Amino acid sequence: MTTKEKLLALFEEHKGIYFSGEELADKLALSRTAVWKGVNALRSEGYVIDAVPNRGYCLSEDTDILSAQGIQKYLNEACSSIQLNVLPEVTSTNSWLREKANGGAREGCTVISGRQTAGRGRLGRSFYSPENTGIYMSILLRPEGITPDRAVKITTMAAAAACEAVREVSGRPAGIKWVNDIFIDGKKVCGILTEASLGMENNSLEYAVLGIGINAYAPQGGFPDEISRIAGSVFTERQKDGKNALAAAFLNHFMNYYISKDHSVYVNKYRDMSLAIGKEINVISPEGQKKARALDVDDECRLVVEYADGQKDCLSSGEISIRLI
The missing domain is CATH 3.30.930.10 (Bira Bifunctional Protein; Domain 2)
Incomplete structure (x- = not known):
């Protein structure tokens, strides 16, 4: 791992907790200079890292960046x-x-x-x-x-x-x-x-x-x-x-x-969690749309539907339209 990655792993595990530069250097086997550069690199990527005298560095708990x-x-x-x-x-x-x-x-x-x-x-x-x-x-x-x-x-x-x-x-x-x-x-x-x-x-x-x-x-x-x-x-x-x-x-x-x-x-x-079961739907196919009622989802996760003429079908692919609200 790079210095930046090591710092981020530690900060993510301890959001809201302050670490002095010396503590970070000891925990991660880094120099104080490397810690300082790593913190600045993370800040340049948008991470909010507070620095308080006599307390050290802390990754803000409000941070919401994918990593x-x-x-x-x-x-x-x-x-x-x-x-x-x-x-x-x-x-x-x-x-x-x-x-x-x-x-x-x-x-x-x-x-x-x-x-x-x-x-x-x-x-x-x-x-x-x-x-x-x-x-x-x-x-x-x-x-x-x-x-x-x-x-x-x-x-x-x-x-x-x-x-x-x-x-x-x-x-x-x-x-x-x-x-x-x-x-x-x-x-x-x-x-x-x-x-x-x-x-x-x-x-x-x-x-x-x-x-x-x-x-x-x-x-x-x-x-x-x-x-x-x-x-x-x-x-x-x-x-x-x-x-x-x-x-x-x-x-x-x-x-x-x-x-x-x-x-x-x-x-x-x-x-x-199905939103379709029990609802009136339109089954969409290359031939057009066809009204149906969604009856169930079977053990293969196919949608079981019944058309207006009473014919039933199990849909394994395709699309439906449905009024959700």
Whole structure:
């Protein structure tokens, strides 16, 4: 670790606590000059580090900047395989990680960024990813013996984990709009995009890149006009360490589901958090829209619907529209 990384790890573990320059130098086996330079480097990145004579340095408890050190302190044992890469900006976290995956990166390699310049959503759409307001994350997965049609479970697993994380950290009533969007009070706060690479010999999954974008805060001046009607944020005001806590909560819930052999746990959670069950919906397909009623989510996380003519269907992919408020 660099001097800056060592200092940040210690400060994140002890937010609000003062350390003298001498204490920091002794704890981290650094010189006083190196400590001073490291503190200034962190300040240049936006960290609020107070310096008080006879007390030393202290990382403000109000700090809310994404960092590997800030996330790591919240992770549980299920995340032992996670290798965090936190970057200030990328074109797309999924694109960045696919390049690493093709180069042989291990399962658990994870990239998190505070901004995407070319964020991607489902069906070729762009994903609005402004600076310092969101969490944009991709995780590399290499599940064994999974066929492409089973890969949808990764997406629904992530939706359940994201919804739980949002509820846990914000205390707000988040729900899942099938298949994989998280909504609060009728506004979308999170989207998920899973991309897969297939093995040519056996048509099984070589790897999957799970991408998730969470609007932690509304951007200054509000969301762009084209998405202002639908886009929302997890938090209504700035939080102490909100983004690190939210990113870690998602990783904890997702990895608990991913390594569990009892997938019924996340399926039941997904079903309980569904915003569609019991509602009148429009099923959207290339042929157009068709009115239906959502009856249930089955054990494969398919949406069970009944059309006006009484015909039932189990939807494994696609989109629906639904009146949420």
